[in-house]
Amino acid sequence: MYTSRISGLGSYVPENIVTNDDLSKLMDTNDEWIQERTGIKERRHIKKGDGNTTSVMAVKASEIALERAGLTPKDIEMIVFATLSPDMYFPGGGVEVQEMMGMDTVPALDVRNQCSGFVYAISVADQFIKTGMYKNILVIGSEHHSGGLDYTTRGRNVSVIFGDGAGAAVLTRNETGRGGILSTHLHSEGKHKDELALPGPSTSYWVPEIIEKNPQENIPYYPYMNGQFVFKHAIVRFSEVIKEGLQANNLTTSDIDMLIPHQANLRISQFIQRKLKLGDENVYNNIQRYGNTTAASIPIALTEAWEEGKIKEGDLVVLAAFGSGFTWGSAMIRW
Numbered sequence: 241m242y243t244s245r246i247s248g249l250g251s252y253v254p255e256n257i258v259t260n261d262d263l264s265k266l267m268d269t270n271d272e273w274i275q276e277r278t279g280i281k282e283r284r285h286i287k288k289g290d291g292n293t294t295s296v297m298a299v300k301a302s303e304i305a306l307e308r309a310g311l312t313p314k315d316i317e318m319i320v321f322a323t324l325s326p327d328m329y330f331p332g333g334g335v336e337v338q339e340m341m342g343m344d345t346v347p348a349l350d351v352r353n354q355c356s357g358f359v360y361a362i363s364v365a366d367q368f369i370k371t372g373m374y375k376n377i378l379v380i381g382s383e384h385h386s387g388g389l390d391y392t393t394r395g396r397n398v399s400v401i402f403g404d405g406a407g408a409a410v411l412t413r414n415e416t417g418r419g420g421i422l423s424t425h426l427h428s429e430g431k432h433k434d435e436l437a438l439p440g441p442s443t444s445y446w447v448p449e450i451i452e453k454n455p456q457e458n459i460p461y462y463p464y465m466n467g468q469f470v471f472k473h474a475i476v477r478f479s480e481v482i483k484e485g486l487q488a489n490n491l492t493t494s495d496i497d498m499l500i501p502h503q504a505n506l507r508i509s510q511f512i513q514r515k516l517k518l519g520d521e522n523v524y525n526n527i528q529r530y531g532n533t534t535a536a537s538i539p540i541a542l543t544e545a546w547e548e549g550k551i552k553e554g555d556l557v558v559l560a561a562f563g564s565g566f567t568w569g570s571a572m573i574r575w
């Protein structure tokens with residue numbers, strides 16, 4: 241059985257910075273409320289005409305990751321693309337990346353697991369490498385939220401939280417004989433699917449129905465989130481799945497050198513940090529600058545932590561995520 245390691249990381253966020261004060265001009269909110277409840281100071285939004293889409297941002301992040309891995313698009317044997325905001329309803333974003341990057345006719349798989357998407361995607365890629373089927377897989381998380389949020393007061397609990405961006409990792413067969421991805425742990429609990437969801441447009445609301453009905457009336461085009469319910473479940477599941485991963489590898493919380501939690505809310509990250517008794521230097525957060533970028537949040541944070549020299553060879557790096565579905569997961573990586 242082979243193992244895989246991350247051989248290259250990259251990220252991209254749009255240039256357009258949207259501050260809390262900018263949002264308070266559109267809806268009844270304010271900088272103090274947003275910072276106190278979420279830790280977010282600003283986020284990036286795609287600007288009309290800047291050329292960015294979910295797939296375009298994915299390509300920009302992937303180009304950096306590939307270069308750092310010392311590979312070209314022709315070396316990639318599979319794409320695993322996590323997003324809840326693909327450019328099109330179908331086909332998924334993976335095929336767009338394949339085309340834009342000029343890759344061979346490699347398999348392109350979209351993962352639909354929202355905030356847990358990147359951890360799920362890493363796990364899928366890891367299995368293909370473990371079995372020996374592929375040597376180099378491009379794993380992406382990219383999201384364009386800003387085009388689909390409700391910027392009136394009605395949508396304020398959701399629209400202040402989410403931002404746009406992309407991150408990518410190249411997973412490579414580990415021929416170094418040390419470290420790599422130790423294990424991944426995935427879960428779901430569909431009974432909570434309605435607590436954080438965007439029900440339409442979808443096959444629940446096919447086009448004739450959309451045309452017939454006044455969209456304002458019944459069809460939920462904007463994401464819905466039961467914030468407190470999500471919060472309570474998140475703090476339990478994050479801790480559980482991190483401990484599950486540690487136990488599977490006979491490790492303890494004191495072995496963690498760097499925890500990269502999905503950037504859902506700074507309060508959630510701080511709660512987990514306290515619960516696991518981790519130091520500030522052992523947890524990386526950048527939600528202050530980008531908001532919650534869903535599937536992109538972990539690869540963006542991982543890339544930045546690595547760029548800042550906070551991840552060194554031999555470190556135990558833990559990725560952990562929780563989100564809509566509910567779904568959650570962790571990945572234990574020896575760097």
Ligand code: COA
Nearest residue numbers: 269270273277355396397400467468470471504505562563
């Ligand atoms: N600005 C100002 N006030 C706002 C607001 C905003 N952007 N959004 C909501 N409010 C108001 C509410 O309307 C409510 O007002 P009321 O008391 O008059 O009814 C009040 O603030 C408190 O709302 P509540 O939802 O109870 O706040 P909260 O403390 O739970 O914080 C979240 C809201 C969304 C920040 C918090 O629940 C959260 O972060 N949940 C987890 C979300 C998450 O992580 N999602 C991603 C999962 S991957």
